[in-house]
Every structure is written in structure tokens, then in C-alpha cells.
Amino acid sequence: MNSIDKLSEIFARFPGIGPRQAKRFVYFLLSRNGDYSSELVKAVQSLKKEIIQCEGCMRFFAGNGQVSKLCSICADDARDSSMLMIVPRDIDFEAIERSGSYKGYYFILGGVVPILEKEPEKRIRIKELEKRIKSSENLKEIILAMNANLDGENTAEFIKQKYQGIVLVFSTLGKGLSTGAELEYADPETLKNAFLHRTK
Amino acid sequence: MNSIDKLSEIFARFPGIGPRQAKRFVYFLLSRNGDYSSELVKAVQSLKKEIIQCEGCMRFFAGNGQVSKLCSICADDARDSSMLMIVPRDIDFEAIERSGSYKGYYFILGGVVPILEKEPEKRIRIKELEKRIKSSENLKEIILAMNANLDGENTAEFIKQKYQGIVLVFSTLGKGLSTGAELEYADPETLKNAFLHRTK
Amino acid sequence: MNSIDKLSEIFARFPGIGPRQAKRFVYFLLSRNGDYSSELVKAVQSLKKEIIQCEGCMRFFAGNGQVSKLCSICADDARDSSMLMIVPRDIDFEAIERSGSYKGYYFILGGVVPILEKEPEKRIRIKELEKRIKSSENLKEIILAMNANLDGENTAEFIKQKYQGIVLVFSTLGKGLSTGAELEYADPETLKNAFLHRTK
Amino acid sequence: MNSIDKLSEIFARFPGIGPRQAKRFVYFLLSRNGDYSSELVKAVQSLKKEIIQCEGCMRFFAGNGQVSKLCSICADDARDSSMLMIVPRDIDFEAIERSGSYKGYYFILGGVVPILEKEPEKRIRIKELEKRIKSSENLKEIILAMNANLDGENTAEFIKQKYQGIVLVFSTLGKGLSTGAELEYADPETLKNAFLHRTK
Numbered sequence: 001m002n003s004i005d006k007l008s009e010i011f012a013r014f015p016g017i018g019p020r021q022a023k024r025f026v027y028f029l030l031s032r033n034g035d036y037s038s039e040l041v042k043a044v045q046s047l048k049k050e051i052i053q054c055e056g057c058m059r060f061f062a063g064n065g066q067v068s069k070l071c072s073i074c075a076d077d078a079r080d081s082s083m084l085m086i087v088p089r090d091i092d093f094e095a096i097e098r099s100g101s102y103k104g105y106y107f108i109l110g111g112v113v114p115i116l117e118k119e120p121e122k123r124i125r126i127k128e129l130e131k132r133i134k135s136s137e138n139l140k141e142i143i144l145a146m147n148a149n150l151d152g153e154n155t156a157e158f159i160k161q162k163y164q165g166i167v168l169v170f171s172t173l174g175k176g177l178s179t180g181a182e183l184e185y186a187d188p189e190t191l192k193n194a195f196l197h198r199t200k
Numbered sequence: 201m202n203s204i205d206k207l208s209e210i211f212a213r214f215p216g217i218g219p220r221q222a223k224r225f226v227y228f229l230l231s232r233n234g235d236y237s238s239e240l241v242k243a244v245q246s247l248k249k250e251i252i253q254c255e256g257c258m259r260f261f262a263g264n265g266q267v268s269k270l271c272s273i274c275a276d277d278a279r280d281s282s283m284l285m286i287v288p289r290d291i292d293f294e295a296i297e298r299s300g301s302y303k304g305y306y307f308i309l310g311g312v313v314p315i316l317e318k319e320p321e322k323r324i325r326i327k328e329l330e331k332r333i334k335s336s337e338n339l340k341e342i343i344l345a346m347n348a349n350l351d352g353e354n355t356a357e358f359i360k361q362k363y364q365g366i367v368l369v370f371s372t373l374g375k376g377l378s379t380g381a382e383l384e385y386a387d388p389e390t391l392k393n394a395f396l397h398r399t400k
Numbered sequence: 401m402n403s404i405d406k407l408s409e410i411f412a413r414f415p416g417i418g419p420r421q422a423k424r425f426v427y428f429l430l431s432r433n434g435d436y437s438s439e440l441v442k443a444v445q446s447l448k449k450e451i452i453q454c455e456g457c458m459r460f461f462a463g464n465g466q467v468s469k470l471c472s473i474c475a476d477d478a479r480d481s482s483m484l485m486i487v488p489r490d491i492d493f494e495a496i497e498r499s500g501s502y503k504g505y506y507f508i509l510g511g512v513v514p515i516l517e518k519e520p521e522k523r524i525r526i527k528e529l530e531k532r533i534k535s536s537e538n539l540k541e542i543i544l545a546m547n548a549n550l551d552g553e554n555t556a557e558f559i560k561q562k563y564q565g566i567v568l569v570f571s572t573l574g575k576g577l578s579t580g581a582e583l584e585y586a587d588p589e590t591l592k593n594a595f596l597h598r599t600k
Numbered sequence: 601m602n603s604i605d606k607l608s609e610i611f612a613r614f615p616g617i618g619p620r621q622a623k624r625f626v627y628f629l630l631s632r633n634g635d636y637s638s639e640l641v642k643a644v645q646s647l648k649k650e651i652i653q654c655e656g657c658m659r660f661f662a663g664n665g666q667v668s669k670l671c672s673i674c675a676d677d678a679r680d681s682s683m684l685m686i687v688p689r690d691i692d693f694e695a696i697e698r699s700g701s702y703k704g705y706y707f708i709l710g711g712v713v714p715i716l717e718k719e720p721e722k723r724i725r726i727k728e729l730e731k732r733i734k735s736s737e738n739l740k741e742i743i744l745a746m747n748a749n750l751d752g753e754n755t756a757e758f759i760k761q762k763y764q765g766i767v768l769v770f771s772t773l774g775k776g777l778s779t780g781a782e783l784e785y786a787d788p789e790t791l792k793n794a795f796l797h798r799t800k
């Protein structure tokens with residue numbers, strides 16, 4: 001296989017990228033001068049060097065040569081240690097943190113447990129989660145922040161059952177009308193939740 | 201204007217229908233035999249005859265020649281008279297009722313109050329709402345079931361301010377993740393609400 | 401069935417309209433005053449009265465009480481009688497006529513012949529077409545203006561075989577790049593046609 | 601800027617990729633083990649080494665250490681040397697070649713000339729084209745294979761005027777109905793072309 005096809009194949013494994021767009025990426029690189037490719041190579045190489053995984057929440061962050069392997073959030077004593085929010089992936093953590101509503105700590109599961117999965121422990125960081133929960137002294141509430149779909153619900157259920165007894169309170173994200181939702185087009189489940197969780 | 205163009209023009213005023221689809225409707229009628237058009241004419245004519253507006257909730261319903269001008273829901277004593285849900289349109293009422301979660305009474309506003317509207321009373325059935333609220337003996341909570349957008353919020357705010365003091369409790373539909381929502385794509389406002397209204 | 405449901409059902413048979421939008425049409429009619437419904441009824445009724453089918457091309461047109469049953473195009477001697485363009489439906493005729501490129505006569509087939517159809521003569525106006533072709537004195541070319549899909553090709557093939565020998569020349573619409581098409585996204589068939597039918 | 605943000609920024613310059621998807625690419629790389637990143641780096645590096653630009657058509661191809669700087673098509677004597685097809689980009693060449701309809705030679709312009717562009721020669725490989733045309737002995741026809749939009753037409757026009765006199769015949773790709781097109785939705789220009797270029 002020549003290197004156009006080889007690189008196309010690698011790009012085609014990127015999330016959401018098909019073979020055609022992958023090819024377009026390769027031609028894009030070819031049409032730029034050499035500096036651009038060098039920049040890409042350098043950035044990918046330094047990614048693996050600079051970025052370490054936080055020992056607290058398991059998310060990826062820029063280590064900057066620091067001794068501690070804790071990210072800025074896990075190292076921040078001012079956050080609320082009574083709450084731990086479990087999210088599937090780094091990008092979900094980013095979305096929540098950007099919303100500015102949550103002040104506790106996080107744990108990134110690294111995936112979800114699909115319905116009927118026989119080996120859930122291979123899909124998510126269950127050992128790391130166990131260690132994280134056991135080392136948390138003031139922990140009072142675990143927020144299972146999952147996508148509002150079947151896999152998300154299954155993942156939340158799996159964690160709940162595993163730590164029932166250890167953790168006192170589990171909570172899940174509130175369901176209801178999302179911004180911009182119209183009653184006419186909302187599904188019955190969403191309307192039901194919107195009514196049950198109405199705010200006074 | 202010939203009657204093809206005339207009827208196209210009428211169909212083009214239907215919600216969501218452009219001039220092209222309107223024309224397609226006309227040719228569809230022409231290509232069917234006469235019975236179909238007669239059926240349509242008969243159905244439109246009997247609509248105006250049979251369908252009356254409920255004096256309680258203002259929604260349209262099939263009167264069936266009854267003396268009472270109350271729809272089946274307003275006439276149902278078994279429903280919870282402590283709650284009145286205000287919805288913008290008949291179709292919103294249908295969506296909520298189909299979800300099977302609400303057992304109180306309804307009031308159909310007939311529209312919304314857009315931001316900066318100078319004559320809100322021309323947009324919604326404000327007199328009828330007033331009469332409805334005043335005649336409700338056990339009313340404890342008014343649920344302002346609006347679309348989760350600016351006009352919906354403005355309408356809720358308008359009603360709240362108008363009846364503050366008269367009604368003890370106003371509530372609005374819960375906001376959060378709708379069915380199928382993914383954290384990564386949710387807007388900050390929705391994530392904030394999902395966190396604040398989390399369920400334990 | 402009450403008349404809301406009855407009328408919804410009728411609208412739901414309109415091309416491209418689902419049960420939900422059909423309901424919305426009904427509530428739209430209900431929310432308008434009586435004049436609007438009357439206007440609709442009147443327009444539908446006069447459609448069947450005023451609109452007649454042209455004996456030449458079979459399209460629907462406003463008769464205006466005229467004795468002749470020929471539409472303005474079929475009655476126009478200035479058009480080119482050596483060409484007859486066969487189109488599936490009235491709306492296709494309108495699209496072609498709007499493009500202003502064709503100056504011959506038309507015949508509206510009233511449908512297409514799907515692949516594997518056992519009774520093609522029930523789908524299209526084959527007897528009327530035969531009569532039209534036989535009564536055309538100067539006819540030299542029949543343009544089979546069909547959609548560029550399998551049913552369109554099948555219909556063209558069916559007509560060609562039926563009148564081979566009677567009509568001297570059959571033509572089909574040119575295939576190639578449509579306005580705005582990009583080479584990168586064009587299918588191989590289209591590119592092949594675009595090359596074969598290149599203009600010098 | 602840390603290397604997550606740096607790499608995100610680089611990916612965000614890829615065609616069709618926004619900042620969010622760029623970030624997803626980075627997390628995708630982080631979540632895979634080191635081998636995947638190494639593979640990407642290696643493929644990008646060998647791309648610049650292995651891929652050379654053909655001296656005949658200017659397209660990028662895998663050189664394989666060969667002495668000749670001609671791609672497999674330009675080096676193929678069996679192709680039709682009377683025809684030269686000019687396409688904007690490598691990916692357009694691939695689309696045409698995949699369609700299997702053309703057996704002549706190619707030239708990749710490297711871009712298009714937008715309307716009102718004051719320095720067309722900076723946008724396209726005009727010197728290389730000139731050299732290519734002058735060195736072609738049997739050349740009889742140049743096919744200007746451009747996208748069917750304003751920039752494509754402008755580019756074709758620019759090249760035509762520049763080489764009028766030198767090249768005997770210029771042709772452009774045929775316009776008409778693309779595969780799957782329906783008359784009802786086709787624009788007037790496309791219908792006009794479809795009629796004018798009808799096939800008998």
C-alpha cells in the first residue's frame with residue numbers, strides 16, 4: 001500500500017470520518033508545504049510526551065513536568081469533596097466543566113457499559129473508580145452523569161449496583177426539556193419527566 | 201386567477217407548506233376522482249359544525265350535539281382540581297395528555313406572548329384565563345407548560361406577574377436532558393439544569 | 401370518528417404529509433375564523449367545476465367555459481408540431497415549461513411504469529397517448545422526459561418498444577452534471593455521461 | 601498552549617473539521633495506545649518522502665524510488681494523447697478515473713480561479729499547464745472538467761481565452777440530469793441543458 005492509501009486508512013479510523021474525507025485530509029496535507037506536516041508530526045509526538053493521565057480522575061492533561069500526577073481540578077482543595085461526578089469520557093467532562101454549574105470532583109470512566117455486555121470491567125475503569133471511591137473521605141454523593149440513552153442508563157445501573165452500601169447517595173442528571181425544546185415534538189418520556197421535575 | 205392557482209394559494213398558507221408543495225396538493229386532488237374532493241369538502245364543513253370550543257379549557261372538541269359546552273376532560277370530576285396546566289396550543293395539550301403523566305385540568309392559551317409584544321392580550325386568551333382562574337375553587341398550582349425558548353419564557357413570565365397574589369404556586373416544566381441527549385452536544389444551560397435538577 | 405380525526409386522516413393522504421402535520425392543518429383551520437374554511441371549500445369545489453382535462457395533452461387546466469377542450473398550449477398553432485414531449489405528471493410539465501427551452505407540444509402520461517409492473521396500461525394513459533400520436537401529422541420526434549431513475553428509464557423503454565416503427569425518432573433528456581454539481585461528489589454514471597456528452 | 605489545544609488547532613484546519621471534532625480527534629489519539637500515534641506520525645512522515653508530484657499532470661503519487669518523475673498514467677503510452685483533461689484537484693482526477701469513461705491524459709490545475717480574482721496565476725498551475733500543452737504533440741482536444749458552478753465556469757473561461765489559437769478544440773463536461781434527478785426539482789438551467797443535449 002502506498003503512503004497516500006496508508007495515511008487515508010489511518011484517518012478513516014478517526015471518529016466520524018469516512019474513507020472519502022480521510023483521502024481529502026491526505027491531499028490537504030500534500031497540498032500544504034512541508035511545514036504543516038512537520039507541525040502535525042511534532043504536535044502528535046509532544047501529545048504523548050506532555051499529556052499524562054490524572055491519578056485522581058483519569059483524565060488526560062498537560063503535565064508540564066510536574067512531580068504530582070494530579071490535574072488542576074483534582075489538586076484543587078477548594079472544590080467540594082462531598083461530590084464525585086462520573087462521566088463517560090474526557091469530552092463529557094469538558095462539556096460539564098464549561099457549563100460552570102458543578103464545583104465537586106470528577107472521575108472519567110473511559111467508556112460506557114453497553115446493554116448485554118458480558119465483561120463490563122473491560123469497557124470502563126472500574127478498578128480505578130473503586131480506588132478513587134475508597135480513598136475519598138468526605139464523599140456523600142456520586143452523580144452518575146451519563147448520556148440520556150440506554151447505554152448511559154445501563155452504565156449508571158451497573159455502577160449503582162456495584163457500590164450500593166459503600167456510597168450513600170447516587171444521583172443521576174435531571175431529565176426534562178432541553179433548551180429550545182418544543183412540547184409538540186417532545187417524546188412522552190421527556191414530557192413526563194418535565195412534568196414530574198417541574199420547578200416551583 | 202384560475203382555481204388551480206387560487207387553491208394553491210390557500211394551501212400555501214397552511215403551516216409549513218410552501219408554494220411548490222401547495223401546487224402538488226392541488227394536482228393530487230385533481231388526479232383523484234371526484235369522491236376524494238367531496239370527502240375533503242364534507243370534512244371541512246362538518247369540522248366547523250361539529251367542533252366547538254370548550255368553555256373550560258378553550259380547546260376544540262367534537263360537541264356531538266351535547267348541551268354542555270365542556271370537553272371530556274373539563275367535565276371529568278375525577279381529575280385533580282388543584283392543578284391547572286396552561287399550554288400554548290391544542291397540539292401541545294395533545295402531546296402532554298398522550299404522555300399520560302398529568303391528571304389535572306388544562307387551559308389552552310391560544311398562542312404565546314413574544315418578547316417586546318406591546319399588546320399581549322391580543323395574542324393569548326387572557327380574559328378567558330382570568331375567568332377560568334377565578335372560577336376554580338380548589339386551585340393550588342398553575343403549571344406554565346411552555347416551549348423551552350424565549351417566547352415560552354416570556355409568556356410564562358407575563359402570566360406569573362399578572363396573577364401573582366391570586367395564585368399561590370406557579371410551576372414551570374422541568375429542564376434537563378431530553379431522551380437521547382448526549383452530554384457532549386448539550387448546551388451549557390441544559391447541563392446546568394440537568395445538574396441542578398438531578399434526581400437521587 | 402370525530403371530524404378533527406376525519407379531516408386529519410384526509411390531509412394525511414396528501415403527498416408528503418404525515419399524521420402529525422395533518423393534525424396541525426386541522427387545528428390551523430379551527431384557529432382561523434370561518435371565512436378561511438369557506439374559502440377552502442369554495443376553492444376545492446370550483447376546482448372540479450372549472451378545471452378540465454385537455455384532450456390533447458391530458459393536463460388539467462382552467463376551462464373558462466370554452467367550447468374547445470384544448471389547453472392554451474395544445475391550441476397554439478405556433479408551436480413546433482414536429483416534437484412531442486412526454487412527461488410523467490402535470491408538475492413535470494410545469495417545470496419544463498418554466499425553463500423556457502422547449503417549443504413543441506406535450507403529453508402528460510399521468511404516472512410511470514415501475515419495474516416489473518405487470519399491467520403498465522393501468523398506470524399510464526397509454527390509449528390516450530396512442531390516439532395523440534396517431535393524430536399527429538408532422539410528428540418527427542418524441543422526447544421521453546422522465547426522471548433520471550429506474551422507473552423513469554423503464555417507462556421510457558416501455559413507450560419506445562410500443563411505438564417503435566410508428567415514431568421515427570425517440571430521444572431522452574441529456575444526462576450530465578446538474579447545476580452546482582461537484583466532480584468529487586458526482587456518481588460514476590453521471591461523470592461518464594458528462595464526459596460522453598461534453599460540449600465543444 | 602498545551603499540546604491538546606495545539607493539536608486540536610492543527611486538526612481544526614483540516615477541510616470540513618470544526619474545533620469540536622478536532623478536539624475529539626485528539627482525545628481519540630490519547631485514548632488509543634502509543635502505537636496508533638506512532639503509526640500516524642510514521643505515515644505522515646513517509647507521505648512527504650514517498651509521494652512525489654508527477655511532472656506531467658502535477659498530481660501526487662507514490663514514487664517508489666523510481667528515476668522517472670511521471671505517474672503511471674502519464675507514463676502509459678497506450679492512452680489517447682489527443683485528449684487532455686484539466687481538473688481542479690487530485691480528488692477530482694480520482695473521481696473521473698474511477699468512472700472509467702476517459703482514456704486520455706490529465707492535468708491537475710491545483711485549484712480554481714474565483715470570479716473577480718486579480719491574480720489567477722497564483723491560484724492555479726498556469727506555467728506548468730503551458731509547458732504541458734506546448735510539449736503535447738498530438739493534442740487535439742482539451743476537456744475543461746470543472747465543477748458546475750460559477751468558479752468552475754470562470755476557470756474554464758480563463759483557460760479558454762489564454763490558449764485560444766494554440767489549442768484547436770476546447771470542450772466542457774456535459775450538463776443535464778444527474779443520476780436520480782427528478783424533473784420537478786431540477787432547476788431551469790439543468791432542464792434547459794437536459795433538453796438541448798437530449799440523446800436520440
